[in-house]
Amino acid sequence: MSGHSQSKTVGPLPDTTAESPFVPVALTWLVWSLLAASLGALVLRVRGGAAWEVPGLVAVDGLTVLMWVVVTFFSGIVHSYSRRYMAGSARKTAFFATTSGFTVVVMALVAADHVALFGLLWLVMGLLMAKLVGIAEGWEQAQAAATVARRYFLASSALLGVALTALWWTTGATTVSGIAAAAGTLGGPVWLVAAAALVLAAMIQSALVPFHTWLLSSMTAPTPASALMHAGFVNAGGILLTRFAPVVTVDPGLMLAVVAVGGASAIGGKLLKSVQTDIKGKLGCSTVGQMGFMIMQAGLGFFGAAITHLILHGFYKAYQFLSSGEQVAHTSPSEGTPHTTERLTSVVGVVVMLLTGLAGGALFAVLTGKGTTIDSGLLLTFFVTFTTLHAARSAVQRTSFSPVARYGAVPLVFLPAIVIYAVVYGAVSGLLSGVPMVTAPTELTLLHGALAVVFTAIYVGIETGVHERSQRLYVALLNAGQPSADTVLTASEDYNEY
Structure with a gap:
């Protein structure tokens, strides 16, 4: 058969009561x-x-x-x-x-x-x-x-x-x-x-x-x-x-x-x-x-x-x-198939998302000290804020929960997650204290700012679906x-x- 040799590599399902080799x-x-x-x-x-x-x-x-x-x-x-x-x-x-x-x-x-x-x-x-x-x-x-x-x-x-x-x-x-x-x-x-x-x-x-x-x-x-x-x-x-x-x-x-x-x-x-x-x-x-x-x-x-x-x-x-096997549903899509996400149109949802992202970044800065001085720590805190905002947006978009449940759960879930991340980061940094240059923040330049702006613009374009309008980009x-x-x-x- 195409793609295979004659020798078999897979046998019948095993007897789960038998001992493993x-x-x-x-x-x-x-x-x-x-x-x-x-x-x-x-x-x-x-x-x-x-x-x-x-x-x-x-x-x-x-x-x-x-x-x-x-x-x-x-x-x-x-x-x-x-x-x-x-x-x-x-x-x-x-x-x-x-x-x-x-x-x-x-x-x-x-x-x-x-x-x-x-x-x-x-x-x-x-x-x-x-x-x-x-x-x-x-x-x-x-x-x-x-x-x-x-x-x-x-x-x-x-x-x-x-x-x-x-x-x-x-x-x-x-x-x-x-x-x-x-x-x-x-x-x-x-x-x-x-x-x-x-x-x-x-x-x-x-x-x-x-x-x-x-x-x-x-x-x-x-x-x-x-x-x-x-x-x-x-x-x-x-x-x-x-x-x-x-x-x-x-x-x-x-x-x-x-x-x-x-x-x-x-x-x-x-x-x-x-x-x-x-x-x-x-x-x-x-x-x-x-x-x-x-x-x-x-x-x-x-x-x-x-x-x-x-x-x-x-x-x-x-x-x-x-x-990953659990995520595969052997069903055919139909008009009645429920969607799991929706476009973010609610003003309340946008506010919750933005506030959660900003609070996450501020919390990370307070707990780690990154972003409190003018160096690349600002950019690190910016990306933490960005990641928190993106995760909050994905949660707010979930339609399988009521709006109250979604909006209330977002800060209750993601802000403690930032605390855990900051604690793990502090523990890892402490353990690596003897490793040369484990923390070596660089000086911020205009090019760093330009990279952040370009990154943000492309991300916003993706989230708003701008990239979907170009057949050439899709191909x-x-x-x-x-x-x-x-x-x-x-x-x-x-x-x-x-």
């Missing part, structure tokens, strides 16, 4: 054990500032233990979920082995200090994720998606290799910590090559526009692999920029460029999402936009905010993917949001190998 069970318990150990390391770090290192090779700091907890938690959820999801697949053991290997590699990556070890682990991480994308060996579209992902990941690794080589050449340091210590000597064309290569490597790994094709082509991956990818793998770009913050913060012009590419991807993800018709495609475009916000926060100099964003986005996106977005042609299923029979 040993390898998936053992690896699942291993990952949960790693989470317990990571939590222990986190407690030791918080209580006593404990740090461990193998000089010149490995250094465990606040960022390391935090990422250990996050990675093992998401991986544990994925492992447990997959024991039922992958049941009956001939590739079940290979899937669990690859997923566990990916987890261990990421844990090693965030602890690696030697530049050669860091670069090698970055490469292996990408190759393992590509293998998860193409885990169904007899499925041609899955293999094509794995090939697309592998090409992008190899390009990211090559760029990282260029950056690390240039930094070693300039500073003479062979460790990440050594490069950070020598950041004051950086500058000139070699630094520019290194910094640009770092940013490009982060953009590819985080699937920012225009490098988002690999992410949209990866929908052939099993849903748990997609959850791990969107909740963890794409966050590597933010971790990379945070690790090498002393390098990218040398020049304000480069930081402004990082803000620009992050903002472009944030808007681009929202535009691409507007023309997607399937749930996983919409989730993929949402990730593109959210990673844009993460990179933008790094460009503003708030690397702690970027790490906070990737953690909270990871929780949200993992849930969204693992529950351009439709083309830009297409996965690689070889990864697309063209016949319904390709979903079923029987």
